[in-house]
Amino acid sequence: MTGAPHTGRPLRVGLLGCADVALRRMLPAMVAHPEIEVTVIGSRDAARAKASADRFGGRPVTGYEDVVAADDVDAVYAPVPASLHATWVDAALRAGKHVLAEKPLTTDLASTRRLLDLARDRGLALVENVMFVHHTQHRAVRELLDSAVIGELRALHAVFTIPQPPPQDIRHRPDLGGGALWDVGVYPLRAALHFLGPALTVAGAVLSRGAGHQVDTAGAVVLRTPQGITAQLSFGMAHAYRSSYELHGSEGRIIVERAYTPPSDHVPLVRLESAAGARTLRLAPDDQVTATLTAFVAAVRARAQPDPAVLRLAQLLEQVRHFAPPTTAARG
Incomplete structure (x- = not known):
C-alpha cells in the first residue's frame, strides 16, 4: 500500500503545484529536512515544474494526476488554490497518500467533513497547513x-x-x-x-x-x-x-x-x-x-487521526x- 510509513528512510513527498508559498517557504524547508525527500513536483505549467525540480530536486511532471499516482510518493503537499483542494486532496487520499494541504482545507464545511472522514477511514494523515501553531x-x-x-x-x-x-x-x-x-x-x-x-x-x-x-x-x-x-x-x-x-x-x-x-x-x-x-x-x-514539517512526518508515521481543530475552523468559517x-x- 502506498502512503505507508517507511522506517529508516525519509518520507517521500510529491507536490501538487508550484505556488509562491511552496517555492518561498515549504520547498526550501523540505529539502533541508532530514526526514523528507522531495521526489515529484507537479505543475500544470511544464516549464514551471522543470524549473522547480531543477532548483529543489525530484522529477518534474505536467499536471497533478501523475503525482498522486506515483509509486515513489508517500505523501503529497497541496498548495493548489483553495477551490481545488476538495478535488485533489480527495484524489490523493484515494490513492493512499497522506496529505499536507494549504489552509483552508476546503471552502465549504461539507467537503472538509468528507475529506476528514475519508482520511480517518483509510488510516491516512490529513493535515491543514496552519503553521503558526507550531x-x-x-x-x-x-x-x-x-x-x-x-x-x-x-x-x-x-x-x-x-x-x-x-x-x-x-x-x-x-x-x-x-x-x-x-x-x-x-x-x-x-x-x-x-x-x-x-x-x-x-x-x-x-x-x-x-x-x-x-x-x-x-x-x-x-x-x-x-x-x-x-x-x-x-x-x-x-x-x-x-x-x-x-x-x-x-x-x-x-x-x-x-x-x-x-x-x-x-x-x-x-x-x-x-x-x-x-x-x-x-x-x-x-x-x-520546519516544526510544521516535523509534526506532519510524525502524524504520517503514527497514522494520526485528523486534528479536531480543522473541522472546528471550517465550522466557524x-x-x-x-x-x-x-x-x-x-x-x-
Whole structure:
C-alpha cells in the first residue's frame, strides 16, 4: 500500500503545484529536512515544474494526476488554490497518500467533513497547513496564561492584515477560493481556537469588498465562549501589514507581534503588562515551517487521526459566511 510509513528512510513527498508559498517557504524547508525527500513536483505549467525540480530536486511532471499516482510518493503537499483542494486532496487520499494541504482545507464545511472522514477511514494523515501553531512563542504564551499572571482570561483581540496583492493574484478570484476570509481571516480565527478552545461560536461578523473587487477584502468577527470570554478579530488584504494578538485578563494583558508568519531568524518578543508592571520576554528564534514539517512526518508515521481543530475552523468559517454572506455591499 502506498502512503505507508517507511522506517529508516525519509518520507517521500510529491507536490501538487508550484505556488509562491511552496517555492518561498515549504520547498526550501523540505529539502533541508532530514526526514523528507522531495521526489515529484507537479505543475500544470511544464516549464514551471522543470524549473522547480531543477532548483529543489525530484522529477518534474505536467499536471497533478501523475503525482498522486506515483509509486515513489508517500505523501503529497497541496498548495493548489483553495477551490481545488476538495478535488485533489480527495484524489490523493484515494490513492493512499497522506496529505499536507494549504489552509483552508476546503471552502465549504461539507467537503472538509468528507475529506476528514475519508482520511480517518483509510488510516491516512490529513493535515491543514496552519503553521503558526507550531511556533514556540505561542507555547510560552500558553504557559503565561496557565500561570494566571494576567488573572482570569477575559478577551482575545487578534489582527492579520496585509498589503493588497497584485491584480493578477489568485486571491482576487472568487472561482479559485479568493478573498480575505480564506486567505488571512483563518489566522485570527485559528488563534482564537488555539487559546479559547473549541466551544467558540460566532456572535457577529462583517465582510466588505473594496471598490472593483469580486471578493471580500476585509472583515471583522466577534466570537464568544459559553463562559463569556470574547474574541474580536479583524483581517484584510488591502491594508498596512499587521500580524498580532492580545490576550486581556482581569489583571493584565499579553501582547504578541509577528504572530502568524515570522521568519525563522525572528526574535519573538512577548509583552506582558500586569499588576507587577510591564516587561518584555525575549524568546529564542524558531522555524515554524520546519516544526510544521516535523509534526506532519510524525502524524504520517503514527497514522494520526485528523486534528479536531480543522473541522472546528471550517465550522466557524461557515458561521462567518452565514452572518456576512459574499453578497455584502461593496465599500469604497
